[in-house]
Amino acid sequence: MRTRFTELFGVEHPVVQGGMQWVGRAPLVAAVANAGGLGFITALTQPTPGALRAEIRRCRELTDRPFGVNLTILPAISPPPYDEYRQAIIDERVSFVETAGSNPVEHLRHFHDHGIKVIHKCTSVRHALKAQAIGVDALSIDGFECAGHPGEDDIPGLVLLPAAADALDIPFIASGGFADGRGLAAALALGADGINMGTRFMCTQESGIHQNVKDRIVAAGxxxxxxxxxxxxxxxxxxxxxxxxxxxxxxxxxxxxxxxxxxxxxxxxxxxxxxGDLDHGIWTVGMVQGLIQDVPTCAELIIRIVREAEEIITARLAGMTGPHGSVTHDIVTQ
Incomplete structure (x- = not known):
């Protein structure tokens, strides 16, 4: 399954594990990479830029395939040393960066000067167009269904994704509400070049979060x-x-x-x-937990998603067309 995204980022499958605070660590990211997807270490999960360097090296010990680092830029009274985290990413020769939060223009030139491709996460078409204008390489478009920050417009993916496809020239992946091959097939049909999943990857064998959290995700609606x-x-x-x-x-x-x-x-x-104390604090999860029924390995999950999407695209949808390419309908009337 080849898309503009897989071609641009050199990965086997159009499936991405995006940055997740306290979750995006080397074992999970490497497992996604080894399964043919694209995973992102979450920079600010690491307490210092030096710790991020160590985590990148740890990931390289676990995989020889491409992976990236997420750098989320948010306003704060005492912001983390973003420039130092950026330099750690550059010094460790990471190929890809996912930015989110504020406008990444301050960091974009530095990454591009070192041949690093940048995906920027947006929750609206207007912000996506601005990110495209400043030169990001690809976009992640987050619908209202997503975990974390869905923006303030409350536009779900079924509307947001085709609107983005109509407006954008660069590749983009669909985020928010994706967990299986049905979602991948739908995202591609709506104009995206792949899917980005967070909650679904939280609930995998290689995810380092407590089993109680995984069990809660499986049980939740x-x-x-x-x-x-x-x-x-x-x-x-x-x-x-x-x-x-x-x-x-x-x-x-x-x-x-x-x-x-x-x-x-x-x-x-x-x-x-x-x-695993589920009521100790705030923790991020998406509506898509209602579609999650198990805790597979990343390899099992990605293979399942791609096979299901291929079956939907090549068999189910193809089977709906008649001998001249028109859609046929079997309608039962009373």
Whole structure:
């Protein structure tokens, strides 16, 4: 299955494991790469730029295939040393970077000067067009279904993806709501060049998060997420638990960020993944958990997705066409 994305990034399958805070570590990324997909180490999961260098080298010990690093750029009172993380990526000769959050223009020239291709994540067509204009190599278009930050427009993938396909010239992958071959086939039909999955890759054998979290994802339905920070116009989709319910209630009652800061601290969310205490803090998960029924290896998952998509495209859809290429319908009337 070849697309503009697989050709540009030199990977076997149009399936991407995007950056995930506290999740995107070397064993998972290498497993995705070895299975023919494209995985991304999450830079800011590592406490220092030096730790990121070590994690990149660790990944290279586990795979000889291409992988990348995610660098999410967000406004903060005390921002991390983004320039130093960027330099670690450059010095370790990483081939691909996924940027997200703020405009990546400050970092783009440095990456391109060293031959590094950049995928930028966007939640709207207007932002995607701006990213294309500044010269990113590809885009990841996030629909409202996604885990993490879906933006403030609330446009689901079924509308957002074809709108992006109509507007963009560069390759893009579809993010938010993808877990199986049906999703891959749909994304390709809507104009994308592949799919990006987060929650689905959380629930794999090589994912380093606690088994309790994986079991919760398998058991949960598509309605078991919460949108927090809506009142702050920084919407995030997270698991529905005691902490996220409290945050929603407090903000609806007029609380300020300072009033909930301790509840949403990243360190608390990291502890969920480490200890399996599902109500210890905020943790990110997408609506697509309602489609996840098992915990396979990354290789099993990617092979399954590609085979199912190929079957849908070549057999099911082809079987709907008549002898002259027209779509046939078997309609039962009463």
């Amino acid at each position: 598509e309605r078991d997420t919460r949108l927090i920070f809506r009142e702050l116009r920084n919407t995030a989709r997270v698991a529905d638990n005691e902490v996220s319910q409290t945050v929603v209630e407090k903000l609806r009652a007029g609380a300020r960020f300072e009033d909930i800061r301790d509840l949403v601290a990243g360190a608390r969310g990291a502890k969920v993944y480490e200890t």
